[in-house]
Each structure stands twice: as structure tokens, then as C-alpha cells.
Amino acid sequence: MTKISCLAATLLVASFCAFGQQKSVTVLQVPAKNQFCKIDEKGLSILPSGRFVTPAGEMIRISHDPFGMAISPDGKKAVTLHNGVFTIIDIATMQDTRVPSYNRKLTSQLAHQPLAGSTFSNDSMLVQKVISSPLPNGSFLGVAFAPDSKTVYLSGGDNGAVIVYDIEHFKRIDSISLNGKVGNIDFDDSFTSDLLLNNNELLILDRGNFRLVRYDLTNKKITASIPAGRQPFGLAISADKTMAFVANVGAYAYPLIKGATKSNYDSLMIPYHPYGDNTKEAREGTRIEGRDIPGVGSPNAPEAMSVFAINLTTNKVVDKFKTGYQVGEMIEEAEVVGGASPNSIAVGKHYAYVTNATNDNISIIDYKQHKLLGHIAIKADARIDKHRGLLPFGITLSKDEKTLYVALLGFNAVAVIDVATKTTKGLIPTGWGPTRVLLSKDEKELYVITCRGLGAGPNGGAGFKAPIQGTYIGDIQLGSFQKIALPTTEALAAYTKQVISNTFEVITKVDDGTNPLPLLPGSSKSPIKYIVYITKENRTYDEVLGQLQNANGDSTLAKFGVNCEYTLPDILRPKMKNMRVSPNHHKLAKTFSFSDNFYCDSDASIHGHHWMMGVVPNEWVEANSDVSKTTKLFSNAPGRRFPGSTGSMDPEDYAETGGLWEALERKHINFYNFGEANETAHVREEWMDTATGAAHGVMVPMQKALFTRTSHNYAGFNTNIPDQFRMKQFEEEFTKKWLTGKQAMPSLITMQVPNDHGAGVRPQDGYPYRSSFMADNDLAVGRILHFLSRTKYWKNMLVIVTEDDPQGGVDHVDAHRSILMMAGPYVKRGYVSHTHANFGSILKTIYNILDVPYVNQYDVTASLLQDFFTNKPDFTPYTLEQHDPRVFDVDLAMKKYHQQIDWRKIMQGPSMDKVEDIKKEFNK
Structure with a gap:
């Protein structure tokens, strides 16, 4: 644009502001605009978020999700650790070498297998180990x-x-083994976490x-076992080797439910979460359905989200530092609901520096004086700094102790921090999701690993050639290693x-208030008063909507489309x-609006249900989601009942001031939840678990804001339960509460309709x-729209x-590309959006309409x-399309519940039976 045209545009905006109701509004948006995701190893790559990555220095792509890294003492080699x-x-x-190699010439070496009959000496007590496999x-x-630079x-x-x-020698x-007797305690079910070498010993977190x-x-023996806090995650040692520091993220x-044993466990389980987090019941325990439910205590307990300082001379914990902001504090007029998540530590001669992922800051510990001195706030840009999202993870300290380098998991950069002034000197671009950063011995280079590298790229379609690691999104999305000259x-x-x-x-946009979606929260009043936010499970764009015209689809991948028998094996066609x-899905997309440029930020459910509910997955979620782990409910090892959510958030995962639920609660905006957040890692999901889709035996709190606003008669994720059963539950509760009852429909309803998961x-x-x-799910989605569009709320409603x-499918643009459809009176008819969109875009839509500040x-x-x-x-209103009975038999699906669906009643709708009457009502 020329200077003259720029000036003209400025004057035009000014005139609007001066003479009309229009006003000039500044909006921040991702740079991708209408561009699709792409990978360019030599240039600029576009991520699902719409952000770009341009990694500094030299970069190679390595196996996905590296979360550990070490540099050899001679400076020639790096070793990164992934899952298995x-x-x-x-x-x-x-050049990189993967162990195991894809061609299997180098086999896996990470299985523990001591020689049969070998003996280990733990604390001078012989323990016989006989392992056959x-x-x-x-x-x-x-x-x-090790010092020889070849032993790791x-x-x-x-x-x-x-x-x-x-x-x-490979x-x-x-x-x-960490298992065995130490003193009078016999440890079993150990789970190795971070470790470091201290002269001729290893310090290892369990x-x-x-x-x-x-x-x-x-001497090949365990010499000490020292209690740490919950879920010990990060480990460091002082320069004089006298103190060890453990960052606990738990x-x-x-x-378990009180009195639970292996024989009675199944019968004691309760049909929903036991309590909201940090409530009296959660702290002290409660009773549910005649069962004694133990509490979990305070989220601010010394063992929770803390840093333990351990004297290596006495093997005693000398300090328990509560770093970062504490649950219940008020920070910038919002109550802290999530722990700090201290995770990584860099140590100098007097001070230790701890990254607090949830708070976007670094705690300073004077460990010689046993004091927590305060925090260094990491800054990126004044326009966004008041919001969280940097997620500091790996950290390293320069030899002169003047500079900290911090891997910002959420910002695709390494922050350079001046210790003396506590300021951010600058940012260095990395790949997607940096996890660790280290300095070379001469401090001329930085080494950085990222868990997602440049993204996934396509995993199907014409011309696609499957890479050696496969086409699953979690495998095709490689990590990265960068070598960067110190700038x-x-x-x-x-x-x-x-x-x-x-x-x-x-x-800068001119806001005349005519668009139903305000430019900013509260910048104009929207005619939309009710939002229904529906999440489904695991599908890509192409496999469902790839046949649609005027959109960027690949119909050859549309195995879940319409008239899609051509995607079947020959014998079935x-x-x-x-x-x-x-x-x-097809009718809804063509009737209202859909996107062909929408991406899930997530790879799998454990990420997805965080992202879509306004919480960026932290370092615990990222690392814990990509590690093989075995639940051992009755173990004496408390960490074996670890949280490890799939369809819900655990207390380890909460953001500083929460996400969507907490944002609405702070604004006193009513909301209600059908099915979201019911699924923790250890639940039972059988066909009869219809209250919430899950039965709980391990007592894990739910978010406090959500606990009292969640249906106890709607099945969340559980593919043993038909989506048609969920629709019966939804229609009945909606009718009772908000149609025939005295309550008004909440401003936001969230719904989980999961059976397209398969x-x-x-x-x-x-x-x-x-x-x-998928056919079951499609019928359910149609029923929801058919039902809602025949209620009195439809005239002010938006359905997302x-x-x-x-993760369940393939796509010719990017493995993250997925489905986004919107419906409602104020949604365009027959429209295809090419705007690059992600979960943040959906949340921005909700926040702007309901006048809720961003999180x-x-x-x-x-x-x-x-x-x-x-x-x-x-x-x-929307009219339901019936299913194909050859693909899905509704009567058989509902048979075990002894129920039949009254299709005449379904088609009639909840209150009015003529489209003309509905139109007349809404046009009053």
C-alpha cells in the first residue's frame, strides 16, 4: 500500500469514528490468515494454530516428542530421549541415529532385563532377582x-x-533396577524419571x-532412598555437589475409595467425580452412595507442586519451597486455581532458578540462606504479557551466571533472560514446542529440542508417500534438534x-457493530445469547467432508461421507x-457454514480436551501423554495411581486462572455441561455406566467451577453407549430444565457426542x-440441531x-485438519470459510459474544x-436426515436398554410441529 493510500485509509477510519457509530478497534490475530498448514524445512512452516515457525540456526528432524537431552563432555554428541x-x-x-532404527538393524535397548539369577546389593542387603523376560x-x-563421552x-x-x-558400539x-529393599522398606513398581551423574553415583527420580x-x-548398589514430593519431575545439583533439588509437578x-480391594473394587465404584477441586469435600473427604470417599488434602500442601532441597551429606530434605503463585491467591484480580507446575531447575553457586510453567515465570531460590527470593516474569510482548501461554520448560544457566536460557513450550522460542535485571533480553525462534535447551561447553552454541518440530503435514491423499515411521499423527509429526550460534x-x-x-x-478494524461476532469482548452487543459447543471425537476433515464442493477436500479419503461406497473394499461395494x-454432517455444512481450513491444535484426546476448553497443555501433559505407563491401582507406590487424563483435566493440568469454565464463572455467566470432563485415566466404561459414561474408583477431583454445573445423567466418552441414548438423555434434561421448567437456558452449553471415535x-x-x-454420531448431531432449532431459544442461538x-483419520492437507461447522440464524447459509482457524478461534468466538475476557x-x-x-x-429450523440402516441399526443399539426411539416424536420437535409456526414465532 502506498503512503497516500495508507493516509486515506487512516482518514477513512477517523471519519467513521467522528461522524458515525463506527469505531476503530485493534485486534491481534495469527499471521496465517487464509493460508493452509504447510511444512518447509528450509523456510517458513505454518502450524495448526496459524502461527509460523522459522527455526534459527541449523535444524534436523528427529523422532517425535523428545523430552530429555544431554551433551557429551567432549561436545561432539547429543543424545535425546523419546518414549522407548x-x-x-x-x-x-x-547426522542422527535412531535406536531402535526403523530397519531394525539397531534393536530397542530400553527394556530392563538383568541376567537371570543375578544379584543386586541394595543398602548392604542382597536381593535376589530372577527374571525370565x-x-x-x-x-x-x-x-x-559418563565422562568418557560414550556411555550414557x-x-x-x-x-x-x-x-x-x-x-x-551401539x-x-x-x-x-530401582526396585528392592532399602533399609526396612521394600520398594516396588518404581517409575524412573529424571536422572543425573554425580561423580561415581547416579541420582535418580522415582x-x-x-x-x-x-x-x-x-559398588552397584542403592545407597539411599530419600522422600521427594508428588510426581518428582526435574532434578538438579549444586555446583559444590552438596545439594540436590527436585521439582515436583504432582x-x-x-x-482409592475407602475399603477397596481387588475383589470388591468394581462394585464400589461411583458414577461420577467425587468432588470439585479445593472444596471442603476434596480436602477432607465425603460420602457418596453410602461409600466413604477419602479426600486428597490441600493443593498447597508442601509435597504438592514444590521444590525439595536435599542435603546430600545427610540425605535429608532441608527445604520445601512453594514456588510460583499458590492456589487461592489473587493475581491481577483473578483467583489462582492451578498450581505453578515447577518443572526444571538450573543451579549456580548461590541461587537455583526454577521454571514455573503455569505462571510464565522463574522462581529464584537462595539455597544457602534457605530463602525463596521471588520471581522473574518472562516477557514476550507487552500486548500479550498479561495473559499466560509461554509455558517455560527447560532451563540452563551460563557459566558466569548472568544469563538464563529458557525453552518456552507454548511460544516456540527460547527466552534469553538477564539475571541481574530480571528482564527478558530477547527471544530465539525454534520449532513447535521447545522442551530442552543446553549450552555448548565453550558457550558459543545453543542446542534446542522441540517435541513437534515443524508439525505433521499431510498423512494421506494423492501423491502422498507414507514415511517409514507410518501415517499416524503422533508418528508423522517429528521432533527437532537445533544448533544455534549464540546470537x-x-x-x-x-x-x-x-x-x-x-x-x-x-x-485495525472498523467496528460498526453490525456483525453478530464482536471484534473484542464487549466491543458491541451481539444478538446471539446462547451458544451450544459440541465436541466429537477423532476425525479429520477429508474423511468426513472431503467430498464437499467449493472447498479444499480430497474425496478419495471420504470414507465417512455420503455415497462413499467407492472407498470400500470391492467385495462390499x-x-x-x-x-x-x-x-x-453434509446437510449441516451445506445449509449453514463450515471451514475447510480448521485445525485441532491437539494430536490426541489428552491434548484436545485441554485445548478446546481453554487450557494450553503444560509440560506435564505433554511429557506424560507420550510415555508408556502402567496403572497399578493397589500398589504401595502412590505414583502408580497417577493421573493421566484422556477426556478431562487433572489438577496437575489446570492453568493459572483456569480456562473456559473459570472465565465464565468470574463473569457470573451461567453454563452447563453434558459429558465433558468425566473421563479420568482409571475409569470403567461399560454399556451400563450411563450416568456420566464412567465409573470412578480412583478419587480425582473435577474443576470446581464445573463440578456443580455438570449433568449426572448424560454419558460422556464411552463408545459402548450409543449416541442415540445420549440424545434421549439430552432432550429429556433440556426439556425439564429449560423448556417446561422455570430455569432459562444457560448462555453456554457444552456437549460431548463421542461415537465417531469408533x-x-x-x-x-x-x-x-x-x-x-460415525453413522450413529451423525444421526445424533442431526437430532441435536433438529431439536434445538425447534425451541424458543433458537432465534438467539449459535451451535458450534x-x-x-x-488422530483417527487422514487428510491431504495436514493430519491436524478437522471439522468446524457453525449453525444458527445469524450464521451465513451455504458458506465455506477459508480463514485459518483453530480452537483459539472457537474460544475467541465464545468470549467475544458473551463478553468474557480472554484467558x-x-x-x-x-x-x-x-x-x-x-x-x-x-x-x-434444521430438519433431521435419517440414517442408512445398512450402516447402523438403531433398534439393535438401543435393545439392551429396552428402549425404542419414537421417530414421529423426534421429528415433531420439542414444542412446535410446523415450520410455519416456528418462523412466525421467531419473526415476532
Whole structure:
């Protein structure tokens, strides 16, 4: 644009502001605009969030999700640790070797398998070990080099071992078990976490037994077992080797229902979460259905989200530091609901520095004076700094102790922190999700690993060639290793500018208040008063909507489409002619508006249900979601009843001031939840668990804001329950509460309709094919729209339909591309949006309409989806499309519940039976 045209535009905006109701509004949005995701290893890559990544220095792509890294003492090699895999990198040539290799010439070495009949000496007590088969491959965080630069010590994770490996000869040397008797305590079910080498011993964290283990490498025995806090995660040692520091990310030690045994456990389970977090019941316990429910205590207990300082001379814990902000504090007029999540530690001669992921800050500990001195707030840009979303993870300290380098998991950058002034000097661009950062010995280079690298890219379609690691999103999305020359002041300034431009751009728009989606929360009044936010499970765009015209789809991948029998095996095509799997999805998309450029930020459910409910997954979620782990409910190791959510958030995962639920509660906006957040890691999900879809035996709190606003008669994720059963539950409760009852419909309803996730075929239950589950789901989505559009609330309603993650399918644009459809009177008819969108865009839509302040940086910088909306409403209701009975048998699905669906009643709707009457009512 020329200077003259810029001036003209400025004057035009000024005139609007001066003479009309219009006003100039500044909006932050991601830079991708209408661009689709792409990977460019030599240039700029576009992520599902709409952010760019332009990694600094030299970069190679390595196996996905590296969370541990060490550099050899001679500076020539790096070893990164993944789940069941480690990568050896030649730093000079940037060549990598994966163990195990894809061609299987290098086999897995991470299974713990001591020789049969071998003996281990733990604390001078001989323990006989006879093992005939290896314990499973595993690994979690910990990797350290011996002084010879060829021997590495690797965390065995789930198998409770440390694997000793020679990277020169590609040979396992030893396997060290953390299990066994130490003193009078017999430890079992250990789970190896972070570790480090301290002269001739290993210091090893055991997240299973909440302890620090000291292992003598010379005498091959455990010399001490020292209690740590909950879920010990990060480990560091002082310069003089006298103090060890343990960062604990766990909130609680989760108990079983009182009196539970292996024989009665199933009968004692309760049908919903026991209590809201940090309530009296959660702290002290309660009774539910005649059962004694133990409490979990205070989230501010010394063992919870803390840093333990351990004197290595006495093997005693001398300090328990509560770093970061504490639950219940008021920060910037909002109550803190999530713990600080201290995770990584850098130690100097006097001070230790701890990254608090939830708070976007670094705690300073004067460990010689036993004092917590305060925090260093990490800053990125003044326009977004008041919101969280940096998620500091790995940290390293320069030799002169003047500079900290911090991997910002949520910001795709390394922050350079000046210790003396407590200021952020600049940012260095990385790949997606940096996890660790280290300095070279001469401090001329930085080494950075990221868990998602450049993203996933396509995993299907014409011309796609499957890579050696497969096509599953979690495998195709490689991590990265970067070698970066330490930047000069000028280079750091340029890097910083690049990071910010990769993350957001500033747009000035004229707001005349006519679009039903305000530019900002409260910037104008929307005619939309009610939002129904529907999440489904695990589908990509192409496999459901790839056939739609005027959109960027690949119809060859549309196995869940309409008239999609051409995607079936030849033997099935004749009897499935004109097969209709998702007629309601197609009708809904073509009737209202849909996006062909929407992406889930998530890979799987554990990420998806965080992202979509306004919480950016922290370092615990990321690392814990990609590690092999075994639940042992009746173990004496409390960490074996670890949280590890799939469809809900655990207290370890909460954001500083929460997410969507807490934001609404702060604004006193009413909401209600059908099915979301009921699924923790240890629940039972059988066909009869219809109250919430789950039965609970391990007592895990639910978010306090959500607990009293969640239906106890709606089945969340549980593919053993038909979506048609859920619709009966939904229609009955909606009618009782908000149609025939005295209550008004809440401003926001969240719903989980999960059966498009798919499961094993069950012909006897009406699911003869994998596509049957999608057909069930499609019918449910159609029923929801049919029902809602015949209520009195429809004239002011918006319905949003999306998926929590895309992991079940394939897509020719990107493995993260998924479904976003909107419906309602103020949604355009027959419209395709090409705006790059993600979960932040959906949340921004909700927050702007309901006048709720943004919660995190992804909300602030998300795309604004005004193109979906019109100020000329069309109140015509949606009419359900019936299912294809060859694909899904409704009667069989409902048979075990002794119920039949009254389709005449369904088609009639909840209150009015004529479209003309509905139109007349809405046009009053």
C-alpha cells in the first residue's frame, strides 16, 4: 500500500469514528490468515494454530516428542530421549541415529532385563532377582553422559530401571533396577524419571514411589532412598555437589475409595467425580452412595507442586519451597486455581532458578540462606504479557551466571533472560514446542529440542508417500534438534522480531457493530445469547467432508461421507450402493457454514480436551501423554495411581486462572455441561455406566467451577453407549430444565457426542462396520440441531460443532485438519470459510459474544471468524436426515436398554410441529 493510500485509509477510519457509530478497534490475530498448514524445512512452516515457525540456526528432524537431552563432555554428541527411543546426534555433521532404527538393524535397548539369577546389593542387603523376560520398553526424561563421552544413562520410565548404553558400539552395558529393599522398606513398581551423574553415583527420580534414589556405580548398589514430593519431575545439583533439588509437578496422591480391594473394587465404584477441586469435600473427604470417599488434602500442601532441597551429606530434605503463585491467591484480580507446575531447575553457586510453567515465570531460590527470593516474569510482548501461554520448560544457566536460557513450550522460542535485571533480553525462534535447551561447553552454541518440530503435514491423499515411521499423527509429526550460534545483540533483536511476527500481527478494524461476532469482548452487543459447543471425537476433515464442493477436500479419503461406497473394499461395494454415513454432517455444512481450513491444535484426546476448553497443555501433559505407563491401582507406590487424563483435566493440568469454565464463572455467566470432563485415566466404561459414561474408583477431583454445573445423567466418552441414548438423555434434561421448567437456558452449553471415535465392530449391537459409529454420531448431531432449532431459544442461538482431535483419520492437507461447522440464524447459509482457524478461534468466538475476557495468549491472538456470520437472520429450523440402516441399526443399539426411539416424536420437535409456526414465532 502506498503512503497516500495508507493516509486515506487512516482518514477513512477517523471519519467513521467522528461522524458515525463506527469505531476503530485493534485486534491481534495469527499471521496465517487464509493460508493452509504447510511444512518447509528450509523456510517458513505454518502450524495448526496459524502461527509460523522459522527455526534459527541449523535444524534436523528427529523422532517425535523428545523430552530429555544431554551433551557429551567432549561436545561432539547429543543424545535425546523419546518414549522407548533415543537418538544419537553428531553435532558437527548434524547426522542422527535412531535406536531402535526403523530397519531394525539397531534393536530397542530400553527394556530392563538383568541376567537371570543375578544379584543386586541394595543398602548392604542382597536381593535376589530372577527374571525370565524383559520388562517393557520405556523412558521418561532422564539422560546423562559418563565422562568418557560414550556411555550414557537412560531413564527406563515404566520399567523402573536405568539403562546403561555404549553409543560408540551401539551396545547395552547394564540395566539398573530401582526396585528392592532399602533399609526396612521394600520398594516396588518404581517409575524412573529424571536422572543425573554425580561423580561415581547416579541420582535418580522415582515418580512411582515419590523419591530420590542414590545409586553407587562402583559398588552397584542403592545407597539411599530419600522422600521427594508428588510426581518428582526435574532434578538438579549444586555446583559444590552438596545439594540436590527436585521439582515436583504432582498436585495430589490419589486414593482409592475407602475399603477397596481387588475383589470388591468394581462394585464400589461411583458414577461420577467425587468432588470439585479445593472444596471442603476434596480436602477432607465425603460420602457418596453410602461409600466413604477419602479426600486428597490441600493443593498447597508442601509435597504438592514444590521444590525439595536435599542435603546430600545427610540425605535429608532441608527445604520445601512453594514456588510460583499458590492456589487461592489473587493475581491481577483473578483467583489462582492451578498450581505453578515447577518443572526444571538450573543451579549456580548461590541461587537455583526454577521454571514455573503455569505462571510464565522463574522462581529464584537462595539455597544457602534457605530463602525463596521471588520471581522473574518472562516477557514476550507487552500486548500479550498479561495473559499466560509461554509455558517455560527447560532451563540452563551460563557459566558466569548472568544469563538464563529458557525453552518456552507454548511460544516456540527460547527466552534469553538477564539475571541481574530480571528482564527478558530477547527471544530465539525454534520449532513447535521447545522442551530442552543446553549450552555448548565453550558457550558459543545453543542446542534446542522441540517435541513437534515443524508439525505433521499431510498423512494421506494423492501423491502422498507414507514415511517409514507410518501415517499416524503422533508418528508423522517429528521432533527437532537445533544448533544455534549464540546470537549477538543485533542478531537477538532480529530473532525477537521474527518470533513476534511468527506469533501474531496487529490489525485495525472498523467496528460498526453490525456483525453478530464482536471484534473484542464487549466491543458491541451481539444478538446471539446462547451458544451450544459440541465436541466429537477423532476425525479429520477429508474423511468426513472431503467430498464437499467449493472447498479444499480430497474425496478419495471420504470414507465417512455420503455415497462413499467407492472407498470400500470391492467385495462390499455392490450391497452398499449409495451408502450414506454422514448425511447430517453434509446437510449441516451445506445449509449453514463450515471451514475447510480448521485445525485441532491437539494430536490426541489428552491434548484436545485441554485445548478446546481453554487450557494450553503444560509440560506435564505433554511429557506424560507420550510415555508408556502402567496403572497399578493397589500398589504401595502412590505414583502408580497417577493421573493421566484422556477426556478431562487433572489438577496437575489446570492453568493459572483456569480456562473456559473459570472465565465464565468470574463473569457470573451461567453454563452447563453434558459429558465433558468425566473421563479420568482409571475409569470403567461399560454399556451400563450411563450416568456420566464412567465409573470412578480412583478419587480425582473435577474443576470446581464445573463440578456443580455438570449433568449426572448424560454419558460422556464411552463408545459402548450409543449416541442415540445420549440424545434421549439430552432432550429429556433440556426439556425439564429449560423448556417446561422455570430455569432459562444457560448462555453456554457444552456437549460431548463421542461415537465417531469408533470402536471394535459389534454387529449384535447394531455396529457391523467401523463406519457404523460415525453413522450413529451423525444421526445424533442431526437430532441435536433438529431439536434445538425447534425451541424458543433458537432465534438467539449459535451451535458450534467440532472435534477434540484428528488422530483417527487422514487428510491431504495436514493430519491436524478437522471439522468446524457453525449453525444458527445469524450464521451465513451455504458458506465455506477459508480463514485459518483453530480452537483459539472457537474460544475467541465464545468470549467475544458473551463478553468474557480472554484467558491465555492463544485466545488473544486467534483468528477472528467474523466471516461465518450475517446480520440478516434466517430462522428456518434444521430438519433431521435419517440414517442408512445398512450402516447402523438403531433398534439393535438401543435393545439392551429396552428402549425404542419414537421417530414421529423426534421429528415433531420439542414444542412446535410446523415450520410455519416456528418462523412466525421467531419473526415476532
